[in-house]
Amino acid sequence: MQTSHGELVRIGDLEIRPQEGLVLADGRALVLSVREFDLLVALARHVGRVVSREELYRQAWGGTLRRGDRSCDVYIHKLRTKLERALPQHHFIHTHVGFGYRLDPAP
């Protein structure tokens, strides 16, 4: 997936360290499960762009998203909840109905 050296992704007040499995929200560490983290990284790799569920599933789960599988939606929800609780003023994950999701620090 990524480099082995100190990559650091910044998105608004979010700081993601893919190789460490660590996310800092405004400096405070977020507790994410593996799936949640992988999903966030998948989104983060395309900041500002719309990413389809298929693509997200491929990157965070591996393999192909089966028709009717809602795992992706469920985890988007879990992620949203945690991000929102950490940074209530932001809305990071935007839904584009029929297309997918977009990570963006701006409203």
Place this chain on the structure above:
Amino acid sequence: MQTSHGELVRIGDLEIRPQEGLVLADGRALVLSVREFDLLVALARHVGRVVSREELYRQAWGGTLRRGDRSCDVYIHKLRTKLERALPQHHFIHTHVGFGYRLDPAP
């Protein structure tokens, strides 16, 4: 990070990304439904030229426009509304009575 955004169409302050289903108006993301987006793309493929409803329907819906079907008009209206709200100073979609619609960034 991935950088190949694929195709990217620019029309005035509009930036259309066909592969993503994303439109940026002056940098800000627009929220369009699938139909709205497809219609915009169909118009954008012929910027500055008049496109008939039949052609628009073929490209955005697929199949042939049935006599009496107003879907196209309705969605032109929805698109106009959203574009206008995003960029109030512009008038992108122009009606050519009896012929069709024309997308043009100029007033």
Place this chain on the structure above:
DNA sequence: GCGGTCGTTCACATCTTCTTCACCGCGCGT
């Protein structure tokens, strides 16, 4: 075994979208 977390799946709630209908005003020809 016990108590935790985690990932998946289900069921239901809610929100969007799409289509279609109705009605409006406008311009045109008679």
Place this chain on the structure above:
DNA sequence: ACGCGCGGTGAAGAAGATGTGAACGACCGC
């Protein structure tokens, strides 16, 4: 003035997409 074709616009209903809480089993460390 009248009727007619055309496009603009709002709204209703059904279909579809997404949000959300809960149940379940797998797994793991103790």
